[in-house]
Amino acid sequence: MTNKEKFKRAFSALHTSENFALNLESKPVKRKIRLPKPAVAAITAAAICSSGAICYTADVGGIQRTVQVWLHGDQTTATITVGDGDDQITHYSIQDSSGSEVQGGGGVAFNEDGSERPLTTAEMQDYLNMPTTDTIGHHLYLFYKDQKIDLTDRFDKDGLCYITLIDGKKKIYVTVAESGGMVSREDRYAEKSELPKEWFK
Amino acid sequence: MRLPAREVADKYQECVFRAAFSICRNQEDAEDIVQETFLRYIEGNCEYENEQHIKAWLIRTAVNRSKNVVQSFWHRKREAFGDYMQEIPFQEPADRELVETVLSLPEKYRIILYLYYYEDYPVSEISEILHLSANAVKSRLYRGRQLLKTKLGEEWTDDE
DSSP, rough: OOHHHHHHHHTTTTOOOTTTOOOOSSSSOOOOOSSSSSSSSOOEEEEOOSSOOOOETTTEEEEEEEEEEETTEEEEEEEEEEEOSSSOOOEEEETTTTEHHHHEEEEEEETTOOOOOEEEEEHHHHTTTTTTEEEEEEEEEETTTTHHHHTTTOOOOTTTEEEEEEEEEEEEEEEEESSSOOEESSOOOOGGGOOOOOGGG | OOOHHHHHHHHHHHHHHHHHHHHHHOOOHHHHHHHHHHHHHHHOOOSSSSSHHHHHHHHHHHHHHHHHHHTTTOOOHHHHHHHHHOOOOOOOOOOHHHHHHHHOHHEEEEEEHHIIIOOOHHHHHHHHHHOOOOOOOOOOOHHHHHHHHHHHGGSSSOOO
16 A cells, blocks of 8 residues: 555544534634733643753754653653744644653734734743643542643632642642633632633533 | 535544644544534535635645634643544554654644645645745654654655
């Protein structure tokens, strides 16, 4: 078989789910919400904790910066590629020892006129520095740098858990829903009314 | 020209889903993108040159929306991708390995490999759909192939 034949046979197995019904008449409620802040990127369980070296690689067409990150409490390496002329998205990638990407995503910032620009390395680092949640063995954990907190039995009657992280002089107020959704702020806890309703279905 | 939305959906729903899934790697997100893409088709009232133009428009819209989704804060985690993959009845174990390997590559390679190998688009049309230069598409296609060869070994031959 040629590569194309293999590819077609393999990918033809991907389908919408049996209960998926396309609505072609009325506009359904959108379930996604854009982050109302300049920096947006895919969710991650990593936190940048130190700087790294800058290099230029031709094959990816942009400036790459490798940085040490925390992933589930262990340090590993992430690569941040700042968007260039062809690709206006700044990407990050965390790979395991075999070179397979275990986490990755991209982010853009919005100018005042609504146009998009690539995130700077510093902006991506700020984003990656946020605490995250993950479910391991039916337990929901909050990760921040090398810290890991089991939240499973900490939720109140509203299905929310409030955690204050102290990092040097910085305080981070984290609101976590039982579904794993999470919002962190440095001024106060996010309230239930500010969180997406889909977190509580 | 325009075709009725139902006719377009029947023909291209799964194609749009695969294109979206190859970027966002999450079944629910990809289905949301399929829904949004066809609503835009209905609401857009654009005139198209031919059916291939409609298909390319659908894919481009889905790709753009998928990129927005993976950039969003609420993008779901990778476990969803793993669960979905376990449920898929692939014909051969090698098929699962190929799909999982392609989906493990960085985003910028995945969609180009999908459009080239599954949808049979030439470099020039991929360039138009993704708003990339032809050289950028060639470069990413080359690099994507190299990564597949490295990861799949003999399962990925040297033919193009």
